[in-house]
Amino acid sequence: MSELAIIGGTGALDLFESSEERGMDTPWGxxxxxxxxVGFGRAEAWFLARHGRPHRIPPHRIxxxxxxxxxxxLGVKRVIAINAVGGIDAxxxxxxxxxxxxxxxxxxxxxxxxxxxxxxxxLHVEFAHPxxxxxxxxxxxAGRSAGIGLKDxxxxxxxQGPRLETAAEIARLARDGCSVVGMTGMPEAVLARExxxxxxxxxxxxxPAAGLEREPxxxxxxxxxxxxxxLDVRRLFGKLAV
Ligand code: HPA
Numbered sequence: 001m002s003e004l005a006i007i008g009g010t011g012a013l014d015l016f017e018s019s020e021e022r023g024m025d026t027p028w029g030x031x032x033x034x035x036x037x038v039g040f041g042r043a044e045a046w047f048l049a050r051h052g053r054p055h056r057i058p059p060h061r062i063x064x065x066x067x068x069x070x071x072x073x074l075g076v077k078r079v080i081a082i083n084a085v086g087g088i089d090a091x092x093x094x095x096x097x098x099x100x101x102x103x104x105x106x107x108x109x110x111x112x113x114x115x116x117x118x119x120x121x122x123l124h125v126e127f128a129h130p131x132x133x134x135x136x137x138x139x140x141x142a143g144r145s146a147g148i149g150l151k152d153x154x155x156x157x158x159x160q161g162p163r164l165e166t167a168a169e170i171a172r173l174a175r176d177g178c179s180v181v182g183m184t185g186m187p188e189a190v191l192a193r194e195x196x197x198x199x200x201x202x203x204x205x206x207x208p209a210a211g212l213e214r215e216p217x218x219x220x221x222x223x224x225x226x227x228x229x230x231l232d233v234r235r236l237f238g239k240l241a242v
Contacts, residue, residue, distance in 0.1 A: 001242050002077035003045075003076045004046070004076065004077075004080065005045055005071045005074070005076040005079045005080075006038070006045050006046070006048070006080050006081075006082065006237075007047075007048050007067065007071075007079060007080075007081045008047060008048070009050050009051065009081070009083050009084050009184055010055065010206075010226060011206070011223065011226030011227065011229070012049075012082045012204075012233065013049050013054075015047070015082075015230060015233060015237070016038035016040050016234070016237070018036035018037060019036075019038075020036070021034045022034055022035045022036075022037070022046070022074065024066075024070030024073060024074065025070075026065075026066045026069040026070050026073065028063060028066040028069050028114075029063050029065075029066040030063070031063065031066040031067045031071075032050055032052045032053075032057055032062060032066075032067055033048060033052050033053040034053075035047065035048050035071065035074060040238050040240070041238040041239060041240060043237075043240060043242040045242070046071060046076060048067060048071060050081075050184060050188075058161065058162040059160075059161040059162055059183035060109070060110060060162060060183075062184065064110065064111070064188050064191050065111055065187075068188065069114070069191075069195065072196075072197060076197060077197060077198065078132070078197060079197050079200075080201075081189070081200070081201045081202070082201075083182045083184055083203050084203075084204050084206045084222070084226055085156065085180040085181055085182035085203045085205055085206065086164070086165075086170075086180065086181045086182070086205070086206065086209035086217070087180055087205040087207070087208050087209060088157070088170060088174050088178055088180060090212065092151065092179065092180065093205065094205055094221075095204075095205065095225055095228060095229045095232075096151060096204075097143065097148060097149075097202060097229070097232060097233070098156075098180055098203040099131075099136050099140055099152055099153070099200065099201070099202060100131065100153065100154045100179075100180065100201055100203055101154065102130065102153075102154070102155040102156070103157070103158060103186065103189060103201075104156075104157050104173075105185075105187075105190075106157060106158060107158055107159065107183075107186050107187070108160055109160075111187070112186070112187035112190060113187070113190070113194060114191065114195065123194050125193045125194050127190060130189045131189070131200045131201060132198035135198050135200035138200075139200060139236070139240070141239075142236045142239040142241070143236055143239075146236045148236055151179075154178075154180060155177050155178045155180075156179075156181070156182060156203060157173040157181040157182075158181075158182060158185040158186040159183055160183070161183035164217055165209065165210045167210050169210070170210045170212065171211065180205060180209075181209050185201055189201070204229045204233060205229075206222040206226050207221065
């Protein structure tokens with residue numbers, strides 16, 4: 001099978017035992033962190049900490065181009081992204097895992113293409129289906145083998161952050177058909193597409209989205225939920241047939 005990378009987000013810094021570490025440099029700058037070689041189950045992959053190690057880079061300041069290009073230069077052909085999200089669909093309780101099949105990009109001002117100047121080729125990539133079917137199926141199969149109920153499908157809203165959303169924004173995202181909301185799915189997914197890498201997202205629901213509960217969203221509670229949910233994520237990767 002071709003080389004796999006996992007891009008880990010909030011709460012997913014130390015999911016796996018790592019061995020080798022590989023610094024990366026790219027024409028787009030330096031990625032968020034060195035890639036580390038991780039093993040799980042019978043498989044190995046490169047793991048990249050999206051927010052840096054330690055966690056310090058906010059979603060809108062991540063150098064997504066360096067991250068994707070750096071992984072490509074390591075020989076990576078497939079990427080599984082782990083994204084912490086808020087749940088818009090009330091059925092998605094904190095701790096739920098979702099494998100979305102669509103996204104809507106609400107971000108702005110991020111460097112979102114490798115074709116950014118007159119010297120680079122103009123890239124009008126096909127993006128009707130942003131996530132790779134085979135990788136999605138692999139995640140869903142792994143969830144079944146691990147006895148973890150994954151939600152198959154749903155639309156991920158990607159907001160600019162770093163603030164959380166207003167209640168009205170979440171109501172709008174719900175009307176737009178989004179079931180989860182995160183801040184890091186784009187431009188990561190489209191850059192992977194431009195780079196010719198297969199890409200899928202495993203969303204970890206950290207909290208009910210803004211305005212869905214009377215209590216304000218608590219960052220301590222998000223961390224607590226993610227810490228527990230990551231145990232499921234790790235078990236799931238242990239069953240991934242890669
Ligand atoms: N909104 C956006 N991103 C998030 C959220 C949220 O509620 N929770 C975790 N990441």
